[in-house]
Amino acid sequence: MVITDFLNGSSRANMIGKQRRIYKLKIGLIIYSLTGNTKNVAVKLKDKLSSAGHSVSLEEIKISGNTPAQPGKFQLTTIPDIDTYDQLIFGAPVQALSLNPVMKTYLKQLPELNGKIVACYVTKYLPLLWFGGTGAISAMKKICESKGAQVLGTEIVVWAESKREKTITRCIENLSRLF
Numbered sequence: 367m368v369i370t371d372f373l374n375g376s377s378r379a380n381m382i383g384k385q386r387r388i389y390k391l392k393i394g395l396i397i398y399s400l401t402g403n404t405k406n407v408a409v410k411l412k413d414k415l416s417s418a419g420h421s422v423s424l425e426e427i428k429i430s431g432n433t434p435a436q437p438g439k440f441q442l443t444t445i446p447d448i449d450t451y452d453q454l455i456f457g458a459p460v461q462a463l464s465l466n467p468v469m470k471t472y473l474k475q476l477p478e479l480n481g482k483i484v485a486c487y488v489t490k491y492l493p494l495l496w497f498g499g500t501g502a503i504s505a506m507k508k509i510c511e512s513k514g515a516q517v518l519g520t521e522i523v524v525w526a527e528s529k530r531e532k533t534i535t536r537c538i539e540n541l542s543r544l545f
């Protein structure tokens with residue numbers, strides 16, 4: 367029997383409210399951004415989720431070596447730890463029609479993601495989604511799912527002027543609705 371069974375209606379509501387506050391879920395918004403576009407979206411997404419009452423931390427993956435990073439020619443120097451988060455959002459740019467190699471390397475080195483709720487987004491410049499966007503997103507999803515995560519949503523943001531605002535808005539609306 368739970369202790370709240372003994373309490374009257376308003377005490378019970380208070381206690382449940384306190385329990386919810388104590389067990390507030392933490393969202394980790396983990397990104398790699400070379401020129402700032404992916405970070406720009408992350409800041410807006412963080413604002414939206416925070417104003418909905420969520421606890422959100424924005425963390426950036428950092429590397430050493432030349433940029434743009436080439437596969438196998440860089441080291442991760444800042445590797446955000448996912449342990450403290452219940453839910454995760456990963457964001458990265460498309461590079462050479464693929465997922466940016468920094469995010470790919472980061473995701474691959476993560477421990478098991480069993481039980482974690484995940485969403486992913488990529489930013490890209492070329493307006494056609496299949497010029498790297500769909501492939502990059504499916505690579506992110508595949509790696510996360512192979513580690514046991516439940517990927518609830520994915521978005522592609524197009525930075526070309528004609529599609530930028532529309533795709534940013536859609537990304538923020540759709541991803542924030544998942545949490």
Ligand SMILES: Cc1cc2nc3c(=O)[nH]c(=O)nc-3n(C[C@H](O)[C@H](O)[C@H](O)COP(=O)(O)O)c2cc1C
Nearest residue numbers: 399400401402403404459460462463489490491492
């Ligand atoms: C080396 C390099 C390769 C890129 N390759 C692609 C590509 O294949 N398709 C695409 O749509 N955009 C491509 N872009 C554009 C970036 O994906 C886009 O500007 C993205 O929003 C950058 O994100 P960031 O500012 O967070 O680094 C490329 C950019 C760079 C620097």
